[in-house]
Amino acid sequence: MKKETAIVGQRIPRPDTPAKTMGMAEYAADIKLPGLLVGRILRSPYPHANIKSIDTSKAKQLPGVAAVITFADVPQTLFNRSSMAEAFPPPILAGEVQDEYVLSDKARFVGDWIAAAAATDIYTAEKALDLIDVEYEVLPAVFDPVAAMQPGAPVIHAGKERNIAATMEYPFNCGDVEKGFKEADYIVEGFFSTSSQKMCQLEPDAAVACWYPGGRVTVWSPNENPHLAKRVFAKVLNIPDGLVRWITPAVGGGFGGRLSFGVEFICAALAKATGKPVRVECTREEDFIGHDSRTAEYQTMKMGVKKDGVITAIEHRIISDSGAYYSHSGSTTGVNLIHTLGLLRCANIYGIAQIVYTNTPVGGGFRGYGNPEGAFAIQQLIDEAAEKIGMDPLEFRLKNAREAGEPSCWAPIALESCNLEQCIRLGAERIGWREKRGLKKKGQVRRGLGMSIMTHASGAGGFLLEHSNAIIKLNEDGSANLIVSPCEMGQGILGALSQIAAEALGLRYEDIHVVTGDTDVTLFDIGSHASRSVYVIGNAVVEAARDVKRQVLERAAKKLAVSVNELDIQAARVFVKADAEKWVSVSEIAREAIYNFTLTGAHISAIGSFQSDNWCPNFQAAFAEVEVNMETGEVKVIKFVVAHDIGRAINPLNVEGQIEGGVVQGIGFALYEDFVVDKNTGNTITDSFANYKIPSILDIPEIEVILVEEPVPSGPFGAKGVGESGLVNIAPAIANAIYDAVGVRICSLPMTPEKILMALNA
Amino acid sequence: MPKEMASFTVNGKPYELIIEPQMTLLDVLRNQLGLMGTKYACGTGDCGACTVLVAEKPVLSCLTLAATVKGEEILTIEGLADGNNLHPIQQAFVDAGAVQCGFCTPGMILTTKALLDENPDPTPEDVQAGLGGNLCRCTGYVKIVDAVLAAAETLRRR
Numbered sequence A: 001m002k003k004e005t006a007i008v009g010q011r012i013p014r015p016d017t018p019a020k021t022m023g024m025a026e027y028a029a030d031i032k033l034p035g036l037l038v039g040r041i042l043r044s045p046y047p048h049a050n051i052k053s054i055d056t057s058k059a060k061q062l063p064g065v066a067a068v069i070t071f072a073d074v075p076q077t078l079f080n081r082s083s084m085a086e087a088f089p090p091p092i093l094a095g096e097v098q099d100e101y102v103l104s105d106k107a108r109f110v111g112d113w114i115a116a117a118a119a120t121d122i123y124t125a126e127k128a129l130d131l132i133d134v135e136y137e138v139l140p141a142v143f144d145p146v147a148a149m150q151p152g153a154p155v156i157h158a159g160k161e162r163n164i165a166a167t168m169e170y171p172f173n174c175g176d177v178e179k180g181f182k183e184a185d186y187i188v189e190g191f192f193s194t195s196s197q198k199m200c201q202l203e204p205d206a207a208v209a210c211w212y213p214g215g216r217v218t219v220w221s222p223n224e225n226p227h228l229a230k231r232v233f234a235k236v237l238n239i240p241d242g243l244v245r246w247i248t249p250a251v252g253g254g255f256g257g258r259l260s261f262g263v264e265f266i267c268a269a270l271a272k273a274t275g276k277p278v279r280v281e282c283t284r285e286e287d288f289i290g291h292d293s294r295t296a297e298y299q300t301m302k303m304g305v306k307k308d309g310v311i312t313a314i315e316h317r318i319i320s321d322s323g324a325y326y327s328h329s330g331s332t333t334g335v336n337l338i339h340t341l342g343l344l345r346c347a348n349i350y351g352i353a354q355i356v357y358t359n360t361p362v363g364g365g366f367r368g369y370g371n372p373e374g375a376f377a378i379q380q381l382i383d384e385a386a387e388k389i390g391m392d393p394l395e396f397r398l399k400n401a402r403e404a405g406e407p408s409c410w411a412p413i414a415l416e417s418c419n420l421e422q423c424i425r426l427g428a429e430r431i432g433w434r435e436k437r438g439l440k441k442k443g444q445v446r447r448g449l450g451m452s453i454m455t456h457a458s459g460a461g462g463f464l465l466e467h468s469n470a471i472i473k474l475n476e477d478g479s480a481n482l483i484v485s486p487c488e489m490g491q492g493i494l495g496a497l498s499q500i501a502a503e504a505l506g507l508r509y510e511d512i513h514v515v516t517g518d519t520d521v522t523l524f525d526i527g528s529h530a531s532r533s534v535y536v537i538g539n540a541v542v543e544a545a546r547d548v549k550r551q552v553l554e555r556a557a558k559k560l561a562v563s564v565n566e567l568d569i570q571a572a573r574v575f576v577k578a579d580a581e582k583w584v585s586v587s588e589i590a591r592e593a594i595y596n597f598t599l600t601g602a603h604i605s606a607i608g609s610f611q612s613d614n615w616c617p618n619f620q621a622a623f624a625e626v627e628v629n630m631e632t633g634e635v636k637v638i639k640f641v642v643a644h645d646i647g648r649a650i651n652p653l654n655v656e657g658q659i660e661g662g663v664v665q666g667i668g669f670a671l672y673e674d675f676v677v678d679k680n681t682g683n684t685i686t687d688s689f690a691n692y693k694i695p696s697i698l699d700i701p702e703i704e705v706i707l708v709e710e711p712v713p714s715g716p717f718g719a720k721g722v723g724e725s726g727l728v729n730i731a732p733a734i735a736n737a738i739y740d741a742v743g744v745r746i747c748s749l750p751m752t753p754e755k756i757l758m759a760l761n762a
Numbered sequence B: 001m002p003k004e005m006a007s008f009t010v011n012g013k014p015y016e017l018i019i020e021p022q023m024t025l026l027d028v029l030r031n032q033l034g035l036m037g038t039k040y041a042c043g044t045g046d047c048g049a050c051t052v053l054v055a056e057k058p059v060l061s062c063l064t065l066a067a068t069v070k071g072e073e074i075l076t077i078e079g080l081a082d083g084n085n086l087h088p089i090q091q092a093f094v095d096a097g098a099v100q101c102g103f104c105t106p107g108m109i110l111t112t113k114a115l116l117d118e119n120p121d122p123t124p125e126d127v128q129a130g131l132g133g134n135l136c137r138c139t140g141y142v143k144i145v146d147a148v149l150a151a152a153e154t155l156r157r158r
Helices: A017-021 A057-061 A122-130 A177-183 A226-237 A264-274 A284-290 A329-341 A371-389 A393-400 A420-431 A493-505 A533-560 A586-594 A652-671 A730-742 A753-761 B025-032 B088-096 B105-118 B124-130 B142-157
Strands: A037-043 A049-055 A065-069 A113-119 A133-138 A164-169 A186-194 A206-212 A216-220 A244-247 A278-281 A296-305 A311-323 A349-357 A445-456 A467-474 A480-483 A512-515 A567-570 A573-576 A579-585 A605-611 A618-629 A635-645 A702-708 B004-010 B013-019 B051-054 B057-060 B073-075
Touching: A017 B088, A017 B105, A037 A122, A037 A264, A037 A284, A049 A113, A057 A065, A057 A122, A065 A122, A065 A264, A113 A122, A113 A264, A164 A329, A177 A296, A177 A311, A186 A371, A206 A264, A216 A226, A216 A264, A226 A244, A226 A264, A264 A278, A296 A371, A311 A329, A311 A371, A329 A349, A329 A371, A329 A445, A371 A393, A371 A445, A371 A730, A393 A420, A393 A445, A420 A445, A420 A618, A420 A635, A420 A702, A445 A730, A467 A493, A467 A533, A467 A586, A480 A493, A493 A512, A493 A533, A533 A567, A533 A573, A533 A579, A533 A586, A533 A605, A573 A586, A579 A586, A618 A730, A635 A652, A635 A730, A652 A702, A652 A730, A652 B142, A730 A753, B013 B025, B025 B051, B051 B105, B057 B105, B088 B105, B088 B142, B105 B124, B105 B142, B124 B142
Parallel strands: A037 A278, A216 A244, A311 A349, A480 A512, A635 A702, B004 B073
Antiparallel strands: A037 A113, A049 A133, A065 A113, A164 A349, A186 A296, A206 A216, A206 A278, A296 A311, A445 A618, A467 A480, A467 A605, A567 A573, A573 A579, A618 A635, B004 B013, B051 B057, B051 B073
């Protein structure tokens, strides 16, 4: 049952948005500092090359140039560009492979960083890059992971034979799949490829850095894990953590792209070399080529099923294309295995993955972090299996999906709650599943329905370092500063945490002033990713609020001459529950605590800490209605119905916004977004919005979001996560709808008209 | 590079600036006038984030050479609100949940202004056509359409 709340559950506008509509939000590229220089980066024109020599003398002599740096000027410490690397406990994923230098004497993809220059203006900095003489020894390159795994393929990282960076097994392999397949009445299998979708956050990567007397460095960066980023940054620079101050300005979208370091290290190296603040702002082309995209995965999946719908075995083998550096490619692949194989009941499971280097731009973690890739495979096989045994795929899913009390996708943790069944039933009703699906089709344009289900973590306790802290201090006027360190990249977390704080304190929404984005001020937090922030940080906020509220009540009890138990706080008033006429304002209590002449003063404040041991997965069912043109192969998405098990929506307006945004990104992933690298030269062909299409406002279908709200006991006011989920089901739901419409199964993303026509004509 | 003096009216105020031939309107607004609300997101005219209004018409400031708009009246996002009172379009974007990361928002709002100046009572399809050149990666556009329709209604009632 939902508890009555005054602020939680309201569709309240977010605190960060008025300034954003006025152009007042300050993003990294907007920061101005006295003496600010601008930096530009020289990038390799070759996919694989050693630097034989590099001469920067002419560039350094150009008037206006303050510094030119190469690998000789930066620490040669190996690291992984994932800022989350420190949050992984080593026994589980063997850590993230450390295979990158800030600048190196070897280029491993076209666009790899070779050198950088800082100058008074961008034109001079670019001219300086032209004056750097680099002599390359061009090496043979490999662009395809299967080719890269062959004996004799060019070795991209010394010591990694056949370019296999890592091999990982699903941590919860169980039973005996061979036995399971023997018990099956039918076996379905397929090969599924998913593309390197590009984040395309509207703000290109940018950072500012400045060193101050005394040896401290401040970095302004859109990274979404500020405290973790600070830690890795200090390690690579070999300086104490306390010398690094990490500031998060406004962030223009993330979607996983901010989980990795971008230009921060180069920016800091240029700032150190010049003794001046330096800003590096990437062009869109540089953002496309030089920064992570979704890790492309090649999956072979096999499922055994009995006539009654029991799944007897699942085997899942993945080859992931890491690109030139490991980044998040391993962890996203692991997260694929965990969510994909942890969704359904099955006694015999085997999953294994290999992460393979190629001379291509780097594979990272995009929203959903492996889960959409796995869903594209298993949700299609589910439909195939259901068809083989003559069962409605909806019933097949209901029969096999794990339920509350059973293991969650992180098997040692039991599912605390699961409202997937309700999501499936409500969504099916709204899309018209019974009436419209499986009809005989004719004509040039044919309609079809498809569905997909998913589970996704709300943070990953027991797997990641799930540690958050919040500070609340009560001001003299009864307003409160909420000091937290998520990363507001657009998802609305500052609003959600403010609503939680106001509700838990008994204050009004406008009484909460959020302070964030500065590691000198905020307490440790692992940041915003894994759909964790509302669940984990929200719980820390509740803890802090409980303590502050106790302090207020104790002072009010003395003032009103009643016991603490008789009091509560609502709308910024402390009142006697039995006699609401008897009250004192929170502002009076707060002011008298600070301006206190009886030596019993205090600045009412508290720290709340939360360390999650739970994944508290959220669930979702999505239903697509599509039209397929038999002559052109074009797919038009008509409608999506998405039912999400949110526990409790802290702000339904924002939850809808997260899901709608995910659906539309998912449509791009499903139908047209494809990061293309020329297989002869290694050049990235899709390096602009003109040749890499993301959905526009003209491409959106009708989207209906249904929020299934049954509060989960461990969540703040019952909330679970939502950030990534909207994207996961979209491609498989569309694939299944295409099959329903025209009877062909497309197992390669994006599902372009060409692929559909080829399948129709096969 | 030959430099020249040029005059512009930006957000109702006259400016005399030294410009160079290669400078875009975006460069001038951001680097010379410090109007950082106009965003660089693609530099190729594909996303609309740098949209400003020149003589009340939407223009991609990243593709517009400053020298070509000398003497013009330019409206940037900083010039839309009345002090701290949001313009009804801005308020509608806030209320409808149409702003997430905010990076496309200035261009989206100024394009909306031009759209509503021309068509005060748009259908959802008109809104889609009018904002077809403005990319947003966060919202899925649903709440942007809601915001534009709500703003149109507020403005019609004024």
